[in-house]
Amino acid sequence: MSRAFDLVLYALLISCALMVIRTKDLLAAAIIFTTYSLIMCLVWQLRGSPDVALTEAAVGAGVTSVLFLITISRTTRRER
């Protein structure tokens, strides 16, 4: 039962990673990257490690995404 849930989460992770690479709009890529971090946080929690899940949620979805958004707002928004 929990193996099926693991497989669904891995499929979501792989599709999020593919979408991050394919989109030409960098703002959309940053937001999909935040979703990728959030699903990775769920994977950590299912592996029995709440410490790593807290750190990944705070760092990945909290800080790294904001830094990406600041960089995109100070440089270009669309990829050529």
Next chain:
Amino acid sequence: MEGLWNNIDYAASVVLFLIGLYAVIAKGNLVKKLMGLNVMETAVFAFVMATGIVTGGDAPILGAGAHEPFANPLPQALILTGIVVALSTTALALSLIIRIYERHGTIESEDLWGVE
């Protein structure tokens, strides 16, 4: 194939690593390359954490209500340090990208060939 189906967690992290590697090699925009690098880093963390899975394992915190097979705490400690180091390199790379854009006006790597 049977061994690969048992180790599906390792295989998923290998696939994620190769997706991130494709972004670093084949994409021209520097911010896209940096996102690919972050995907590679989280794929490696997933691989190291997968070596610490114990089926039916509990979170490694002693106290009331903790049952016996604990998940392996050693990979978790290593990955905590790894996440902080990944944050540090991402912050420094993003500030370099801002500086490159202020100086040269572009962040596509084909236009940046041959500038000083």
Next chain:
Amino acid sequence: MRRAFVIALLVLASVPLLYGVGQLPPIGSTDNPTYTHVVPRYIQQAEEEAGAENIVTAIILNYRGYDTNGEVTVIFTALVAVLGVLMITRSDSGPSVPISPVPVSPVTRFIVRTLSPFILMFSVYMVLYGHSSPGGGFQGGTIVGALLIVLSLVTESADVQRLLPPAVKVWLQPAAVLAFGVIGIAGLLLVGSYLAFPVEGDLVFLRVPWLTVIEVGIGVGGAVIVASIFWAMEGSA
């Protein structure tokens, strides 16, 4: 053409990787090589030797304390490097490209300002209780840093930066490295080697304050470092 070549190369590289991964010992069994070497000793003796119920905190602060010392040095070095790269534009080219201000909706402002005290209290709880529940120094510190970032986005950055005058900020940014240095030298003087914990004897009651000082140092240092990186990248120093 070039993309097809790169994809073919990566598919070719994935074959030995997936074959090797399939040959590893099966996931989930308790007689994996990673589970039978040092980890049973950590699990059984973490409470008596380290005084912490959270085994991961006991490992990163007690058994593998040098690694955490290196980690806080790495993030402090990253802050120094970011300030060095971005502050150099201030002196030679004047004010940099300003971000066009978008008016913030009153709903966002109300929600952020109402939730801030609860977020702060939760992160202080996580820092102080890190040794017996999930949490720890860096988790709580990053949440406070993210709170400062969100407050800077909702109100003006200058108002939030008034909370940290430069004379105070200079001493809070290396707080994690200084905390490790102080505890390390105290361990050197009291026990005998750098960053050693008092295991037996009459100084055993000092173990939990030992851990708490390091955790508070990592928390405060992490929060100010994350907020300073954001302010430097935004352009308001």
